[in-house]
Amino acid sequence: MSWSDTAGAPKGPVEKVLYEVKKTIVGQDALLERLLVALLARGHILVEGVPGLAKTLAVKSLAEAIGGEFHRVQFTPDLVPADILGTRVYHQPTGEFQVSLGPVFTNLLLADEINRAPAKVQSALLEVMQERQVTIGRETHKVPDPFLVMATQNPIESEGVYPLPEAQVDRFMMKVVVGYPSATEEFVVVERALAPAAVIQRIIDPESLIVLQAEADGVYVDPSLIEYAVTLAHATRDPARAGLGDLARYVTFGASPRSSISLVLAARALAYIRGREYVVPEDLSDLALDVLRHRLVLSYEALSDEVTADVILSRILANLRVPEPAGRGR
Known part of the structure; x- marks a missing residue:
């Protein structure tokens, strides 16, 4: 929501x-x-x-x-x-x-x-x-x-x-x-x-606004969600790890480690905007396309087949197991 x-x-x-x-x-x-x-x-x-x-x-x-x-x-x-x-x-x-x-x-x-x-x-x-x-x-x-x-x-x-x-x-x-x-x-x-x-x-x-930034920094992120962000970034580099080996020919270079950091930081800010003191999986999935789409370098084969970064990311997200955070706070 x-x-x-x-x-x-x-x-x-x-x-x-x-x-x-x-x-x-x-x-x-x-x-x-x-x-x-x-x-x-x-x-x-x-x-x-x-x-x-x-x-x-x-x-x-x-x-x-x-x-x-x-x-x-x-x-x-x-x-x-x-x-x-x-x-x-x-x-x-x-x-x-x-x-x-x-x-x-x-x-x-x-x-x-x-x-x-x-x-x-x-x-x-x-x-x-x-x-x-x-x-x-x-x-x-x-x-x-x-x-x-x-x-x-x-x-x-x-x-x-x-x-x-x-x-x-x-x-x-x-x-x-x-x-x-x-x-x-x-x-x-x-x-x-x-x-x-x-x-x-x-x-x-x-x-x-600086005070609000500091408050957003205090939003709790469960380690399982950090692992989910890292797994998502790795799946863009090697789609076979997510069970999507058919996508490998479309990706020349996957998302950089900066994408994992950005996704977690952005999800933490989004959780704060939505009035929570903790991040939920939906915060990550809602922002995944925005954080990752510009970090994928697609092959010429992807261009010829009209396969976009959003299509690749959507399939990866649908194929990854969504974690269930154990904690809702510190």
Whole structure:
């Protein structure tokens, strides 16, 4: 059950933030939930979807609800690393170089259409995503805390785009695929477009979000669930271990060990959002596709047979034994 399934007024700060964002966002419950999971788990998120699905509006509304600073960078082929990280600028009156910090120094960074920039610019985000710092010249600068990178990419264009390097993709905790709204949801979208835009109230501040992150860190994860996450990651590398040897020809490289870590951390944050002090198997299975789909390197045979990462992962999940955690707390 997701947060949107719970009736009544919002109670905790997490529910209040989501309730506030829903003033401007219709549908997209999975995206909003995973955005908050990424925030609480200190991860980053890659969103894939066609234009016009409110991806940018979702991040901007979330930034307003948590009172954080929001920057948007439109990635283009002529972008250079200094445009996003910052650079040293010569100050003539003093005769010294001063550091001008780039837009990555924010709480929520939207890297719009990240696959439009060349690999040199994409790789410039590696340090700031992993280490949460930027090195300019000989000086290292920390980015604000909390810090979330949400990158978007358009799946329907093939000209003028640069595929993300595997090392870059692996830094994203989740990849969320956003689809079209239903007819009812789209009706509400059009109806709201005819009225003045809703004003998002600040529910919490970045300092409060850091406290929520610490509380999410205290959610209990049973060792059997950690073993389940590890088994799932291993099954993507060797499908035969899950009794699915016929899938081996479709997978060139399976998920990295970072996927196991990300899945457990994300499941812990999701359990906190759903009001529990412990993780259940459904928290892992609900997030498995989002955490793992972008970490599989498929073979040409998979492309020719139209076998996607989601198809492979769904079969593996259906074939694995779901553990029954012994404890519901410490």
